[in-house]
Amino acid sequence: MLFEIRGFRFCSSARMLAALVFILLCIQPGHGQVCTEGFAYDRRARQCIDVDECRTLPDACRGDMRCVNQNGGYLCIPRSLYNQPYRPETPVLPEPVYPDPSAGFSDTFLPAAPRSVEPSYPRVRSTAQCLLGYAPAEDGTCNDIDECETNSHHCNPTQVCINTSGGYTCSCTEGFWLIGGQCQDIDECRYGYCQQLCANVPGSYSCSCNPGFILNPDSRTCQDVDECEDEPCSHGCFNTYGSFMCNCDEGFELASDGTSCIDLDECSFSEFLCQHRCVNTPGSFSCICPPGYYVYEDGRSCEDINECDTGNNTCTTAQVCFNFQGGYTCLNPLQCHPPYIEVSDNQCMCSAENPACRDKPFTILYRHMDLSSGRSVPADIFQMQATTRYPGAFYIFQIKSGNDGREFYMRQTSNVSATLVLSRPIKGPKEVVLDLEMVTVNNVINFRGSSIIRLTIFVSEHPF
Template identity: 70%
Template structure:
């Protein structure tokens, strides 16, 4: 091998010597006289096995001599042919295995050996076998698997499992989150429709759309998520009905002496679990008489201490809800306004019968 061999060369020049008086041709070492032509011809020491190369060397015939050399993969050192470790000289791009007189190149996993037997080329696993269950992304010497939206990569790095979005947060949907492979959707309870944001629920006004079950004598009252069929009011003795929502006790009737002068029926709805404290209803006198003052109180229906009356002015008060109420539930409160006039020594009262419908859901 060039640069790695030490060459022993024995070269013997042929000289023709003529003795005086008689011409006679002689050949030097490495040549023999050819009698037919009278010429000195080269002796092939390698073919005649007359060389002195040792067994680890190879004989190369030269003009008038021979050369002891080494085969490829070996270099001559102190008369011996020693193996050359080609791996030390970076013959291979990646992995190299030295063998006597030669070497062998291999590649790391994810690469393949090129035709030159030395360089390596990346293997596109995604184009050949596609080991991923969903999406395969080729990388230099390897690959990575990715999952479609709504899926997550499992620990093996190959398979994808459904991602339960509903378990991440309770605020994804206003009502109920329904998980599906790769996605989820929000649903609303009966009486609601899903809005365009695909998470919020809006009440359906059954009374406005006519899809209720109230008869002609009843009044349809829309609630959050439903409706109520309200029967016409019935004024018990000694009260007389004077309008669709008012009963009056005539002053001339002796049975009305200790009864509220009027009972006014009102309806309202609140959502379940409404935050408190909350002002939900206002009550006030329609006429103010000289010398009169007014007292507001909850006469009945507040056994659970969920409400109280807060007087907000000389002739007004506000009903305050103090505790959150879970629905569905119907509550009836009698809110009394007592009129006291010390000038004419008068004391009387009127009642608002407030019917509160608490919805099933907090929206």
């Protein structure tokens, strides 16, 4: 397995966390001497000498790496660094570099940086049976001495001793780097190992998430929480990244707590929402009308109920039902007071041959109409004209009685007609009786006579 630290590549076993370790023991025959891997027995010198792997191994280093022989091993160094001073006896390793966190999260930590450990098996120049680091066994063979178990190693307290064949090496536990001979904690948070929140601890780290997120099974990335599943809103809920939003049904507004909904009082928005009166209801409103009216199809306007058409009235068969805005009245049969006599259902006449009719209107015609309270002015409300015309005659129209408040006046529109005009608003409910007189004047025959329209006006209580 290969690890790369600022341009250096080291060959190591997958089990070892150190950058430079010794692997399986290589035994070479020769006069009973055994040598560890990386050494070969020299018969002439009668000792184990280093093997130059850079020459003996084909393609020991690949790419832009240059092989540098070491005592008992070798190093692969970038060619750009090769010309820098390098002393195998007391090497100074460059500061370790973590992998780029943007490339994704790894499932394991990087191993601790390698350190150069002077082999504990010095070159043996004697003819002893076993090399240093081995002890003779009863059967005459040489057994490896476990320096870590016998506590005969020289690792400092921050390091971990790892026994090797014929020696040992000092390394660091996971989550620590070997820097300057000391094992120093790796600050994983500095390199973005966590997606959101990170807390460094000696030899490791701990990830957590912001509110609205939960930690994924990989213990590093965070996943949005769908808060709407717990139904936090009283009406509608909309999940957002890391949070949520509540919304309310029509006719409600969001309360200050952001989750509950309160009713809107639509009636307080405008006094013109309903024609008569507005009643607030949960989430809506309704319009009501006064007696004598019903709510129109638009749900806001008030329309008059014609009690005379619906039959919902108290008039007798002898009476005549007259409907007006918001109500009705029962008109009694016409009674003409002497010297007047009835000539139709709504007209009384005083004959010219009757001396008692002198200086009295020739006819009295009874009419009825309704008027909305507070109607805008000026308004033409009634028209009057001569039905019988005499040659050489002209006509005068005037209000003879009933206009005490001067709310009306007559405007002559032609020589035979005039219009009754409402000049001032009238508040109801009120009943007004006006005598509208048409005076006929004929100077040729020296004639002057008049006719009356007795107009009864029912002013409603409401302006509709």
